[in-house]
Amino acid sequence: MIGHGGLLASPRLAELNRLAGRAARRLETPAGRKFFSTVFWFTIEFGVLWEDGALRAYGAGLLSSYGEIEEFRHAEIRPLCIAEMGALDYDITRYQPILFAADGIEQLLDVVGGFFADCDDDSPARLGMRPPAAPETPERPPRTPAPYTALTASTVTAVTTPPSHPGDTPCR
Numbered sequence: 001m002i003g004h005g006g007l008l009a010s011p012r013l014a015e016l017n018r019l020a021g022r023a024a025r026r027l028e029t030p031a032g033r034k035f036f037s038t039v040f041w042f043t044i045e046f047g048v049l050w051e052d053g054a055l056r057a058y059g060a061g062l063l064s065s066y067g068e069i070e071e072f073r074h075a076e077i078r079p080l081c082i083a084e085m086g087a088l089d090y091d092i093t094r095y096q097p098i099l100f101a102a103d104g105i106e107q108l109l110d111v112v113g114g115f116f117a118d119c120d121d122d123s124p125a126r127l128g129m130r131p132p133a134a135p136e137t138p139e140r141p142p143r144t145p146a147p148y149t150a151l152t153a154s155t156v157t158a159v160t161t162p163p164s165h166p167g168d169t170p171c172r
Contacts, residue, residue: 012109013058019116020044032121035086035129039119042085042100043112048072049102058108061096071095080107082115083127 020040027033045061046068055077062068075095078084080102090096102108115123 012105016109016113016116017044019113023116023119026120029121031124032119035124036119038088038090039082039085039112039115041090042088043108046072046096046099047102047108047112048077048099049104049108051104055101068095072099075099077101079103080111082111083129086124086127087129 023036024033024040027036041061043059045059047059048055048057048062050056055073057063057069057072062072072095076098078098078100080100085100088098090098102111
């Protein structure tokens, strides 16, 4: 709860969380949920932003881990980009090697808030994302994962067309 406290104490960041919750309830497809959850990971959980020329952590995952706080300044910092975030793999068992920085709180609220406000199952396609390729082998029956099993995001092919939906923001 420590890491989430700051996000919930600020009315503007709390609204960002509410928008994310509403978006999550709208999503019905695995691809839509996957894309959304990856953007959520790189913003609400592992988000950073520039403030007064300094890189600041606001993401709950960063703020709740001494190790992450120590390591985040060594990560590759990329500009905030919804399409790129949604396509990137991540590993929850390691310090994050790539983070996405907003140019300030206003950009964060505008870009990420706009995405969460308009996010639906068609968002990845509007951002030019292609769905992951079908598996080459038949799927195995689902199994119940053991507690604390490491999960990683699946890869989605890079942006192919610019977004045209009002809630979708192009990368710089």
